[in-house]
Amino acid sequence: MARADLLKKLFQSYQHRDDEAFRIVAAALIEEERKKHHVILANELDRIMKNGRDPCLYGGAMTSLGPVPRDSERQTPLIEIKNTKRYLQDLVLSDEIRQSLERVLFEFRDWEVLETNGIPPISRVLFCGPPGCGKTATAEAIASELALPLLYVRFDSVVSSLLGETASNLRKVFEFAERGQWVMLFDEFDAIGRSRDDTTEHGEIKRVVNSFLQIMDNFTGRSLIICATNFERALDPAIWRRFDEVILFSKPTEEGIRRLIMKQLAYLLVQPTHINELTRSLAGSTYADTERVCFWIRKTCALRGDRVVRTKDIFEALRSFSYRRSILQRMIHSDAPNIDRE
Incomplete structure (x- = not known):
């Protein structure tokens, strides 16, 4: 035909x-x-x-591969399967990071060629760096680039107070993953990958680290495993050796912030002076903060029913951001319990 x-x-x-x-x-x-x-x-x-994705397959407790694994005690799902919409072109990345990611994609796409020649492709990647600098967003973009669903591992459910249950939950996650092909994201990976020499941790964390290393070593699924952490120094040395690629993310430069603003507001009519004001005001912020401010501006225009960014929109978005940041700073420096400090 x-x-x-x-x-x-x-x-x-x-x-x-x-x-x-x-x-x-x-x-x-x-x-x-x-x-x-x-x-x-x-x-x-x-x-x-x-590997085409139908959101209906992943929205509930059941998938085309069977029920989503759950914690035995609380019956909470251990994973969340996401239909991602970001692509690498949507992100602002350094040349070094972009080249590393392109290599990961290149090898994964030609898995069979490498396997035929007895060479394993890159299949385990560690993302490290401060929060809000693009680790999770990049994992989502990779899933989109590979046309694979993102299997997001929920550590709030995986980590259990019961002896041995955390390791059991990890096995459930990997057993489920072997039934399909995914980009697997272990976000906040330090929750289970902490050093076994850490004197502040009890014996259970050592068993969890050992179990994770064994399970990952024995994993035969054709999936890309991405682990992301804000505290790479806390990871066990043995875990570092398991990764084929390590990518370090850092806080954006002022030029990086400007580029992201222009990407985020590309479909709106925005004055150069507005771009300059946003860039100056957001200097030293993270990509996540910058995206949040731009998202506020886009929503304001959408609700108003036009594409013209006004000076008032810029000031209101920055005011909201400054107010939010002041609350977070007060919480960090207060005596109240804080997850990041504990």
Whole structure:
């Protein structure tokens, strides 16, 4: 069948919501690319089709791979499966970080080629650096780039007060992950990866670290494991050696903040003076803070029903940000219990 006819049928099947017809036509297009010796493109399209995500599959307690694993004591889900929408082009990254990520993506996409040659691809990556500097957002972007669902491990549920239950929960997570292909994100990884020499920790953390190392070493699933931590110095030395790639994130420069503002407000009509004012006011802030301020401005324009950013919008967004930051600073320096300080 001619390519033009295939494309027409592809769009018609989409219009009529005929999933089966869509898959058949897509397979024919992929085969046509193979015949043209466009192997890389054909493999990429085939991978996207095989790993295509339907939000309905991941929204509840059940997935197409069975029930989501739960903590035995509290019956809370141990994972959250997310349909991500960020891409690397949406982020502001240093050249070094971008090059490292491109290498991770390149190897993962050509997993079979490396495996055929007896070479393991990069499949375990450690993200470290201060909070709010893009670690979680980058993991989401990688999932989008690979057209894979993000399997977010919920440490508030995984870590249990019962002896041995945390290790059991970790096994459940990895057993579930082996049934599919994911980008697995262990955020706040130091919660289970702390050094076994830490004198402030009890014996249970040593057992958890040992269990995690054994489980990860024995994991055979074709997934990309990303662990993110704000406290890399607290990690056990043995854990560092398990990662194929380590990427260090840092607080953004003033130019980085400016670039993110321009990306975030790209679809609005904003004056250069407004960009300058935001950049100056947000100097020293994190990417997360910058994104939050820009999100406020975008919401204000959406609620008003126009795309023009006004001076009042800038000042209101910065006022809200300053108020929020002052509250957080008071909490950090107060005598009240604080998670980051405990």
